[in-house]
Amino acid sequence: MSVEVPPERAEEARAAMLELFPEGFEESERPGSVQLAAYTNAQGEERLWHVFGGARSEDVPDGWEDRWRTFHKPVRVGRLWIGPPWETLDPDLEAVVIDPGRAFGTGAHPTTRLCLDLLQRVEPGSLVDVGCGSGVLSIAAALLGFAPVTGVDVEEAAVEATSENARVNGVEVTALLVAPDAALPAASVGVANISLDGVLEIGRRLDVDVLITSGYLVSADVDIDGYMHVERIADGAWAADLHRRA
Numbered sequence: 001m002s003v004e005v006p007p008e009r010a011e012e013a014r015a016a017m018l019e020l021f022p023e024g025f026e027e028s029e030r031p032g033s034v035q036l037a038a039y040t041n042a043q044g045e046e047r048l049w050h051v052f053g054g055a056r057s058e059d060v061p062d063g064w065e066d067r068w069r070t071f072h073k074p075v076r077v078g079r080l081w082i083g084p085p086w087e088t089l090d091p092d093l094e095a096v097v098i099d100p101g102r103a104f105g106t107g108a109h110p111t112t113r114l115c116l117d118l119l120q121r122v123e124p125g126s127l128v129d130v131g132c133g134s135g136v137l138s139i140a141a142a143l144l145g146f147a148p149v150t151g152v153d154v155e156e157a158a159v160e161a162t163s164e165n166a167r168v169n170g171v172e173v174t175a176l177l178v179a180p181d182a183a184l185p186a187a188s189v190g191v192a193n194i195s196l197d198g199v200l201e202i203g204r205r206l207d208v209d210v211l212i213t214s215g216y217l218v219s220a221d222v223d224i225d226g227y228m229h230v231e232r233i234a235d236g237a238w239a240a241d242l243h244r245r246a
Contacts, residue, residue: 002037003052010034011110011237012217013052018109020047072100075107077116080140082107094143097169098134107136111214114233114240115193116140118212121231121242125188128152130202131215135162135173137191142171150185151175181205193240196220203227214240 005013017025017036025038038044074083074090081093084106089095100106107113115137124145129138132151142149151162151173159175166173178184183205190208192199196216203225211227218239222229227243234240 002035002056003048004030004033004035005052006033015109015111016051018106020044020051072106072108075113077107077113078120079144080116080120082112082116082136082140094140095169096136096139096143098136098165099168106134110235110238111193111216111240112136114235114238115191115212115214117233118231118240118242119144119146119189119191122189122210122212125209126150127189127191128185128187128206128208130184130190130192130206131158131194131198132162132175133158133193135165135175137193138162138173138175139166139169139171141189141191142166142173143169146189147172149173150187152178152184154178154180196222200224209245211243211245212240213243214238 003013013034013036017038021038021040021044025036028035072084074081074087076090076093079094080096081090082096082098084100085097096107098106119141127141127146127149129141129149129151132138132153135151138149138151149172153159156177159177162173162175186207188208189210190206191212192202193214199213199215199222211224213222216222216239217237218234220239222241224243226246228246229241230244231242232239
C-alpha cells in the first residue's frame, strides 16, 4: 500500500507512517511529491485509509519480508547511538538497541532525536518519561546517568515494551501504567515527547524542575503553566523545548 503527499507534508506523513507501521516503510521521491509505501495486510490497509483518506495497493515483489530492514538505520545524537540489533554498534558511544519489530518508537523520528539532544544539556538526576512508548528516551537517560528513571504510559503494550527493552539494554527503568488524567511521579527532570495537546496540559500533572517537551511542529506555541521557557531547538519542521519551573 502506498500514499503520495506533497513535499511540505512529508515530515507529518512520515510521523504518521511510523505510528502505523513501526516495523518499517519505504520512501521515494517523485516529481512534485513523496511516496510512502508499506507492506501490510487488510487491517493495515484500513488504518492507512483512515489516516490518509486514500491509498494505492500493488502486488509485492519477492523478498519483501526483509526489505523493511533497510529503512531502520542507526542514528547518532551526541554521546548516543540508537539502532536495531542487526546493525554494528559504535564502541565509542552509549548504545540504545531497539528492535523495531516490537517498538513504539525507534529513535529515528526528529522529535526523539531532539529530546535526546536536550537530555544531554541538563544535569542528570531523577527522571520521568511521559509517554515512554518503546522506552528509547528512558533507556538513553539511564545510560546518560539519570537515576532513578521512570517511564509512564497509558498503553499497557508500551509499558511492556519499555520494560523489555530496558532489560535487553541492561539498564534500570521502572515502567508504570497510568490513567490519562492521573498525577505523574515527581522527579528532577521530565521529558514528554507526546502530542501538542498533551504537552500543553501536562503542567498541572507533573512535578519536575526541568521539563523537555516535543512531539509538535515548529509553528506550535508551547506555553506550559508553572514553567518558564528556556530554549527551543528544531529539526526540519519539528521542534523541542526546554523549560524550567517558574
